[in-house]
Amino acid sequence: MASISHRAQKLPASPIRKLGPYADAAKARGIRVHHLNIGQPDVATPRGMIEAYQSYDEKVLAYGPSQGLPGLRSAIANYFVKLGIKLEPDHVNVTFGGSEAVGFAFSAVTDPGDEILTTEPFYANYLGFAASTGVTITSVPARADHAFHLPSDAELEAAITPKTKAMIVCSPNNPTGTVYTKEEMERLGKICEKHDLYLISDEVYREFAYGETPTSALSLPCAHDRVIVVDSVSKRFSACGARVGCVIAKNPILLNVFMRMCFARLCPATVDQIAAIAAYDTPQSYFDDVVAEYTRRRDALVKGLNSIKGVSAPMPEGAFYLVTTLPVDDADEFAKWLLTDFNHEKETVMIAPASGFYSHAELGKHQARIAYVLEVPQLLRSVELLRIALDQYPGRRA
Amino acid sequence: MASISHRAQKLPASPIRKLGPYADAAKARGIRVHHLNIGQPDVATPRGMIEAYQSYDEKVLAYGPSQGLPGLRSAIANYFVKLGIKLEPDHVNVTFGGSEAVGFAFSAVTDPGDEILTTEPFYANYLGFAASTGVTITSVPARADHAFHLPSDAELEAAITPKTKAMIVCSPNNPTGTVYTKEEMERLGKICEKHDLYLISDEVYREFAYGETPTSALSLPCAHDRVIVVDSVSKRFSACGARVGCVIAKNPILLNVFMRMCFARLCPATVDQIAAIAAYDTPQSYFDDVVAEYTRRRDALVKGLNSIKGVSAPMPEGAFYLVTTLPVDDADEFAKWLLTDFNHEKETVMIAPASGFYSHAELGKHQARIAYVLEVPQLLRSVELLRIALDQYPGRRA
Numbered sequence: 001m002a003s004i005s006h007r008a009q010k011l012p013a014s015p016i017r018k019l020g021p022y023a024d025a026a027k028a029r030g031i032r033v034h035h036l037n038i039g040q041p042d043v044a045t046p047r048g049m050i051e052a053y054q055s056y057d058e059k060v061l062a063y064g065p066s067q068g069l070p071g072l073r074s075a076i077a078n079y080f081v082k083l084g085i086k087l088e089p090d091h092v093n094v095t096f097g098g099s100e101a102v103g104f105a106f107s108a109v110t111d112p113g114d115e116i117l118t119t120e121p122f123y124a125n126y127l128g129f130a131a132s133t134g135v136t137i138t139s140v141p142a143r144a145d146h147a148f149h150l151p152s153d154a155e156l157e158a159a160i161t162p163k164t165k166a167m168i169v170c171s172p173n174n175p176t177g178t179v180y181t182k183e184e185m186e187r188l189g190k191i192c193e194k195h196d197l198y199l200i201s202d203e204v205y206r207e208f209a210y211g212e213t214p215t216s217a218l219s220l221p222c223a224h225d226r227v228i229v230v231d232s233v234s235k236r237f238s239a240c241g242a243r244v245g246c247v248i249a250k251n252p253i254l255l256n257v258f259m260r261m262c263f264a265r266l267c268p269a270t271v272d273q274i275a276a277i278a279a280y281d282t283p284q285s286y287f288d289d290v291v292a293e294y295t296r297r298r299d300a301l302v303k304g305l306n307s308i309k310g311v312s313a314p315m316p317e318g319a320f321y322l323v324t325t326l327p328v329d330d331a332d333e334f335a336k337w338l339l340t341d342f343n344h345e346k347e348t349v350m351i352a353p354a355s356g357f358y359s360h361a362e363l364g365k366h367q368a369r370i371a372y373v374l375e376v377p378q379l380l381r382s383v384e385l386l387r388i389a390l391d392q393y394p395g396r397r398a
Numbered sequence: 399m400a401s402i403s404h405r406a407q408k409l410p411a412s413p414i415r416k417l418g419p420y421a422d423a424a425k426a427r428g429i430r431v432h433h434l435n436i437g438q439p440d441v442a443t444p445r446g447m448i449e450a451y452q453s454y455d456e457k458v459l460a461y462g463p464s465q466g467l468p469g470l471r472s473a474i475a476n477y478f479v480k481l482g483i484k485l486e487p488d489h490v491n492v493t494f495g496g497s498e499a500v501g502f503a504f505s506a507v508t509d510p511g512d513e514i515l516t517t518e519p520f521y522a523n524y525l526g527f528a529a530s531t532g533v534t535i536t537s538v539p540a541r542a543d544h545a546f547h548l549p550s551d552a553e554l555e556a557a558i559t560p561k562t563k564a565m566i567v568c569s570p571n572n573p574t575g576t577v578y579t580k581e582e583m584e585r586l587g588k589i590c591e592k593h594d595l596y597l598i599s600d601e602v603y604r605e606f607a608y609g610e611t612p613t614s615a616l617s618l619p620c621a622h623d624r625v626i627v628v629d630s631v632s633k634r635f636s637a638c639g640a641r642v643g644c645v646i647a648k649n650p651i652l653l654n655v656f657m658r659m660c661f662a663r664l665c666p667a668t669v670d671q672i673a674a675i676a677a678y679d680t681p682q683s684y685f686d687d688v689v690a691e692y693t694r695r696r697d698a699l700v701k702g703l704n705s706i707k708g709v710s711a712p713m714p715e716g717a718f719y720l721v722t723t724l725p726v727d728d729a730d731e732f733a734k735w736l737l738t739d740f741n742h743e744k745e746t747v748m749i750a751p752a753s754g755f756y757s758h759a760e761l762g763k764h765q766a767r768i769a770y771v772l773e774v775p776q777l778l779r780s781v782e783l784l785r786i787a788l789d790q791y792p793g794r795r796a
Binding site for chain 1: 400405415438439440442447455458464497498507510595638640651652655668670673
């Protein structure tokens with residue numbers, strides 16, 4: 001029988017989704033599962049966006065321009081202009097979510113066998129795009145006791161090889177919630193200049209910052225030739241199902257490549273883009289309310305986790321995740337056990353073991369990613385369930 | 399400055415879209431351009447599909463399942479069951495249009511350096527996916543005087559090398575309109591079995607057949623292990639902007655790969671899938687009307703083209719394209735000249751030169767793809783414009 005490709009064999013299973021069948025089985029047994037494992041915000045999508053779907057009324061749902069609707073490219077550029085960044089609609093190519101944008105970026109700057117450097121833990125799906133494009137993700141560990149902030153220049157530069165073509169960073173970070181300071185972003189820009197690397201900056205969580213304002217890589221001096229920004233409406237507007245993102249660059253050679261990539265898959269979805277245009281009209285008060293709500297959740301969650309003996313969780317500065325250290329032999333086993341063997345009054349929690357967010361999986365063996373996309377009372381109950389579960393878990397360690 | 403990747407450098411410009419700027423300039427000069435170049439049907443999208451967008455009313459536009467909404471996977475499977483093909487929802491993975499499905503198929507069965515065999519002319523965007531995945535499209539010429547039907551087994555088998563991992567075919571065909579007979583599909587299946595190749599069957603034009611009913615590769619004996627079908631709602635429901643397609647297989651190893659590919663990009667767009675579910679409820683009378691209309695257009699176009707001295711156009715059996723031979727020195731130059739130098743009473747036509755649909759571009763030097771997605775009176779006027787243009791074109795040949 002014909003074999004499948006080597007690259008297909010390397011495609012990882014999703015660390016976030018692989019526990020799904022166990023959760024389904026738990027639910028089938030009548031157990032309520034509190035989902036701390038997923039990045040699906042529960043806040044309402046802006047009403048104007050929903051109404052844009054409802055107002056769609058064309059005779060023919062036709063192809064749009066390959067690079068995206070002009071109105072959306074303008075809306076995205078204007079959004080950055082308001083942040084003080086000079087950007088033209090022509091710098092923006094609309095994609096199928098941030099996911100396609102990551103794939104475009106990887107494919108544009110690497111050939112099979114090349115490397116992209118990041119810090120770990122990192123967003124697990126980068127590994128999927130790496131497998132598809134034949135790229136190796138190399139990574140420098142970020143330390144939990146430094147709240148996962150940027151390792152030193154020396155550590156990062158030691159990991160750069162002749163095959164390294166780019167760095168990819170995500171700030172605010174999935175899975176750690178870390179927001180890089182302006183100085184950290186500038187350090188990254190300088191390292192990329194020094195070693196002639198592209199800087200792929202995943203900024204989909206920009207709106208979710210609870211202290212320092214995130215610095216866009218587009219504001220760096222090297223932005224005009226080596227920065228590629230990945231962005232999305234998914235998290236910003238709680239519209240993950242719209243699957244509208246973009247890849248942004250100022251370098252005309254990169255823009256030409258992205259244009260041809262856009263041509264090759266014809267165009268993004270038309271109605272979702274119309275809805276996204278409406279989303280960019282969302283008033284600032286929407287974001288103010290969202291940030292206030294997530295700040296309350298973060299504070300409650302971090303306080304609760306750190307009150308459990310043996311658990312430590314750094315205070316994240318952004319996004320809606322954190323990576324916590326757990327007093328367990330193996331977080332993968334613990335996460336599974338929570339669904340298969342544990343319940344307290346017919347309730348349990350689902351967490352994402354951190355091993356899947358590491359190149360060196362063993363570094364995440366005692367860690368889990370917790371998303372705080374639930375309201376405070378449910379988060380507090382989840383923390384309580386974790387506390388009870390850790391008391392009962394046979395693989396608990398001191 | 400950091401270079402872009404070799405694969406990015408190989409990405410082709412779209413042969414269909416590269417003339418766009420000349421068309422825009424012609425329109426700016428007040429010239430009406432009749433578009434024979436694009437595959438955007440002008441027939442109405444089923445009203446139920448539009449109304450599904452209008453009825454969307456969730457609080458949170460959330461991620462859906464990675465492999466697609468269960469209701470859509472069922473609707474697609476049921477569609478095939480009605481065609482007499484045994485198919486389960488689990489065999490169907492929903493994708494961003496047929497485009498993503500082609501990319502998944504290429505990536506699943508090839509590694510960089512491998513080959514996929516087809517006949518030429520072929521759908522130009524296969525070259526874009528080939529560039530992205532590092533694959534070489536090899537091709538055996540199909541003859542215009544055989545209406546672009548399948549070359550002989552001997553010709554096809556002579557083109558198979560140790561690097562060939564799959565064949566890709568498209569029936570009804572873009573760009574030729576050819577519909578392979580049942581016997582031709584069976585020959586393809588046998589060749590793939592004999593040489594242990596996958597058979598990627600692009601069937602997005604299945605509904606557009608004006609004689610022989612297209613044979614799905616899913617009905618072949620080898621379907622259970624080596625067939626991958628690419629399908630889409632784009633053409634079937636005149637809903638190109640919905641960008642909902644699917645990749646179908648029965649081989650569990652392939653299905654596992656497609657599942658992991660689906661995970662890596664999270665999920666398809668939610669509302670577009672809801673609309674697609676509604677589309678699959680479209681009554682047969684819709685398709686009967688569409689087929690009757692396209693049959694009228696095809697007949698008028700083929701008769702008109704063949705009445706021009708030096709022009710020959712085979713009668714296509716399906717889709718809404720044909721490839722015609724033109725009495726010109728270079729169809730690329732002619733297509734450009736139509737937009738830059740020609741007009742008759744402030745009107746001209748835009749055609750897609752066929753060179754971009756060939757691996758061996760010179761084979762298409764005197765050919766163009768004509769789409770008949772315009773009503774009969776406009777098609778007849780377009781034929782008349784072509785006749786006048788050919789009389790005036792300085793590069794006309796005998």
